[in-house]
Amino acid sequence: xxxxxxxxxxxxxxxxxxxxxxxEARSQRLAPPQHYRLGPLRLSLQVEGDALAxxxxxxxxxxxxxxxxxxxxLTVVAIDGSAAxxxxxxxxxxxxxxxxxxxxxxxxxxxxxxxxxxxxTNWTILDRQRRLALTWTASADRLPDWExxxxxxxxxxWMSTPTTAxxxxxxxVETGERGLLLTGRGGSGKSTTTVAAILSGMRTCGDDFxxxxxxxxxxxxxxxxxxxKLDDNAxxxxxxxxxxxxxxxxxxxxxxxxxxxxxxxxxxxxxxVLRGIVVPMVTQDATPSITPLDPxxxxxxxxxxxxxxxxxxxxxxxxxLVQLVKRLPTWQLRLSQDPLASxxxxxxxxxxxL
Amino acid sequence: xxxxxxxxxxxxxxxxEIVAIHFLKGTYFSLRGASMAMWSWLQQGADETxxxxxxxxxxxxxxxxxxxxxxxxxxxxxxxxxxxxxxxxLPDFGAYDLSAGPDDYQEAVIESFEDLQELIxxxxxxxxxxxxxxxxxxxxxxxx
Numbered sequence: 001x002x003x004x005x006x007x008x009x010x011x012x013x014x015x016x017x018x019x020x021x022x023x024e025a026r027s028q029r030l031a032p033p034q035h036y037r038l039g040p041l042r043l044s045l046q047v048e049g050d051a052l053a054x055x056x057x058x059x060x061x062x063x064x065x066x067x068x069x070x071x072x073x074l075t076v077v078a079i080d081g082s083a084a085x086x087x088x089x090x091x092x093x094x095x096x097x098x099x100x101x102x103x104x105x106x107x108x109x110x111x112x113x114x115x116x117x118x119x120x121t122n123w124t125i126l127d128r129q130r131r132l133a134l135t136w137t138a139s140a141d142r143l144p145d146w147e148x149x150x151x152x153x154x155x156x157x158w159m160s161t162p163t164t165a166x167x168x169x170x171x172x173v174e175t176g177e178r179g180l181l182l183t184g185r186g187g188s189g190k191s192t193t194t195v196a197a198i199l200s201g202m203r204t205c206g207d208d209f210x211x212x213x214x215x216x217x218x219x220x221x222x223x224x225x226x227x228x229k230l231d232d233n234a235x236x237x238x239x240x241x242x243x244x245x246x247x248x249x250x251x252x253x254x255x256x257x258x259x260x261x262x263x264x265x266x267x268x269x270x271x272x273v274l275r276g277i278v279v280p281m282v283t284q285d286a287t288p289s290i291t292p293l294d295p296x297x298x299x300x301x302x303x304x305x306x307x308x309x310x311x312x313x314x315x316x317x318x319x320x321l322v323q324l325v326k327r328l329p330t331w332q333l334r335l336s337q338d339p340l341a342s343x344x345x346x347x348x349x350x351x352x353x354l
Numbered sequence: 355x356x357x358x359x360x361x362x363x364x365x366x367x368x369x370x371e372i373v374a375i376h377f378l379k380g381t382y383f384s385l386r387g388a389s390m391a392m393w394s395w396l397q398q399g400a401d402e403t404x405x406x407x408x409x410x411x412x413x414x415x416x417x418x419x420x421x422x423x424x425x426x427x428x429x430x431x432x433x434x435x436x437x438x439x440x441x442x443x444l445p446d447f448g449a450y451d452l453s454a455g456p457d458d459y460q461e462a463v464i465e466s467f468e469d470l471q472e473l474i475x476x477x478x479x480x481x482x483x484x485x486x487x488x489x490x491x492x493x494x495x496x497x498x
Contacts, residue, residue, distance in 0.1 A: 098362075098378065185469060296368035296384070300467070304375050304382040307364070308473035314377040318364035 008094045012105050015093060016112050016125055023077035023134040026084070035073065037065040038156060039211040039222030039271070040165050042073035045152075049080025051140035056151040058246075059225040062261045062268055074131050074159055076152065081121075082139040088123050091116045104311050113158050113312055120144070126158050133159075145247055145254045149227045150209045154311065156224065161313040164215030165222075166320035169306040172205035172221040172272060173197040175347050178354045179205070179221050179272030181212070181328075182280060183302040189280040189335045189342075192234045195241070196343035198267045202350075204228075204260070205269055209309075212274065214323060219274040226268055229255040237339055275354045276329045277302070278346070283334045288342040290333050290349055298330035356428065357399045357440040365393070370456075374436055380474030381434065382467050388413070389427050389462035391455025396437055398445050402428055412452050413459035427462045434466060 026048060027033075033044035038060065047053035056078055081087040091103050099105065103116035115124045121138040133155045137143060157167045170183040171194040182190050194207040205223040213220050235241060235256050244263045245256040260268040279293055279301045303321045307314050335342045358365070365374040372385040372393050385393055388409060395408050402424050410420035431437040 102378075294368065294370070296366075296371040296373050299366065299368075299373050300382060300384065303364075303373070304380075304467070304470050305473070307375055307377045308380050308470050315364055318366075318375065318377075322366045 003096060005096060008096050009108060011094055012114065013107065013112065016107075016114055016127060019123070019125055019136070020127055020130065020132050020134055023079065023136075024075075024132060026079065027075070027077045030077075033075070035065040035067060036060055036063045037067075038063050038224050039160075040163060040213050040215070041156060041159055041211075042070045043076055043152075044073045045076045045078065047078040047080075049078075049083030049140055051083065052078055052080035052137065052143075055140050055143060055148050058148055058259065059151055059227050061259075062223065062226045062265070062270075072131075074133060074155070076133045076135065076155060079134070079136045080140045081137060082141075087138055088121050088136045090121065091118060099312075102311060106312055115154060115311055124154050126155055128159070128162065145250055145257075146229075148247070149229055149255075149257055150225050153209055153224075153309075156211070157310045157317070158313060160211065161316050163213075164320075165211050165213040166317055166324075167209050167224070167306065167310060168212050168302060168321065168324070169209055169309055170302060171207035172210050172223075172274070173202045173346070173350075174204065174269060174272040175202045175350050177272065178350050179274045180346070180350060181210075181221060181274055181277045181302075181324075182207075182333075183277060183298070183305075184279050184281070185301065185305055187282070188301070189282045189339075191228065191230055192237060192339050193280050193333070193335065193343060193346070195228055195230065195234070195238055196339035197346060198228075198260075198264060199238070200340060200343040200347050202343070202347050203267050203269045203272075205272060212320070212324060214320065214327070219324060219328060220271055221274050222271045223268060226259050226261040228258045228260060230258070231255050274328060275350075276331060277325060278331050278333045280333045280335055280342075283336070285334050285336050288334060288336045288345040290331050290346070293330045293332040295325045295330045297332075299325045355399050355401050355440045355442055355444055356396055356432075356437045357442070358393070358397055359435055359438045363436055367394075376435060378474070379435065380468075380471035382470070383434065383436065384463070384465040384467075386463040386465070387460035388423060388455055389464050392424065392427055392462065394454035395450050396431075398450060399440060399442055400450070401444060404444060404447070404450075407447070408450055408452070412455065415459065423462055427464060430464045430466075434464075 027046045030046045033046045036043040105114045111128045113126045120142050123136045126133040170181050184190050191207050205221045206225050207228050211222040244258045247257050277298050362378040374383040406421040406424045
């Protein structure tokens with residue numbers, strides 16, 4: 001049996017247009033948008049539902065922009081289905097591409113993207129040409145706790161694809177206008193080092209997802225989220241932070257979340273020029289040390305974790321991460337058992353050697 | 355003919371290693387030694403016989419040793435879904451880059467990493483009704 005792919009894709013296009021038209025109409029009845037400047041991207045966000053507005057806005061408060069909407073801004077309409085009395089539909093779209101098993105669809109011209117999360121019945125839809133996106137969830141209460149740490153990341157990722165910027169699953173620490181990108185898989189000591197670096201006087205662009213723009217002669221890191229996330233073991237190393245945790249009711253598999261906008265706004269910087277990539281490694285060494293690292297190893301630390309956490313547009317994202325590890329020097333930081341000593345070492349090395 | 359599964363793979367070549375990432379399966383790979391040369395030739399499209407001939411020519415290997423090295427590597431690459439079958443025609447032998455890979459022969463190493471697979475939330479691949487979509491299965495067909 002021949003399959004009419006054009007007819008099948010037309011069903012996706014019709015679904016996307018229907019719901020973006022609806023979102024645009026609903027936005028006329030919502031409160032005026034809040035504008036954000038996230039690296040080179042401009043966002044105008046309108047939310048239906050107070051609980052969802054709280055959850056989406058918490059981690060990006062630092063990026064609120066008092067300027068009026070720019071023509072280049074992306075309009076994002078976020079709908080809490082339970083608050084709006086309009087629950088999102090289940091996935092009933094045709095499956096003719098392997099990515100549809102992930103409930104991910106990219107139009108054949110790459111301009112329209114759609115992703116569905118059946119656990120939260122959440123839809124994320126973007127039409128790049130309309131500069132309009134929708135995130136529609138059944139209920140803000142059903143979103144997992146960790147969504148508060150990096151809201152709208154899928155939309156930001158998709159929007160950055162046609163630009164010279166890209167999201168990266170990494171932390172950035174800075175001293176004296178010298179920025180270092182810290183990356184590594186879970187348990188590598190990235191977040192612990194970031195917290196210790198802040199306590200040692202360094203500043204940060206965030207410790208989870210950041211944005212890197214390579215459009216200029218230098219690579220610039222931008223802050224997207226104001227959050228620091230620590231698992232219980234890492235939090236136990238910094239008992240003075242326990243009272244700052246925004247989610248004390250978290251379950252055992254969730255990380256503690258601290259918003260720097262609330263507790264250490266001076267340590268949060270909007271952007272910094274990157275001077276290198278550092279891959280931390282937990283060791284039993286008595287003292288910390290740093291050595292050059294093969295860029296291939298740095299790519300293995302940075303790219304898989306970034307790509308697997310962001311769906312769609314993997315090829316252009318991967319190309320930007322490759323470009324980054326090939327243009328910046330790469331090092332391995334061997335952490336000692338004392339995170340503050342490791343962070344002080346990193347700070348001094350950054351100031352004296354870069 | 356075999357070729358790289360480019361719809362699911364991103365890869366990059368460095369001096370001593372090729373990093374390949376299967377972004378649908380959540381796996382990633384470090385290719386070293388002779389597998390770097392094989393990867394380069396697979397990017398142009400090649401079958402096992404051609405790869406063995408290329409490897410033997412590139413490193414002055416015994417044909418049997420070359421075929422064994424290629425078979426072992428291709429088994430791993432196929433199992434990992436890094437390479438797929440293609441119905442494209444083979445390039446001329448002279449079109450392949452015979453300087454690909456390390457200067458001196460080193461055994462092909464294909465190291466796989468599966469520590470991040472949990473980050474990929476994908477359903478088991480199953481048959482799906484093309485019009486109703488997931489999770490509807492297509493109508494069952496029986497032979498009377």
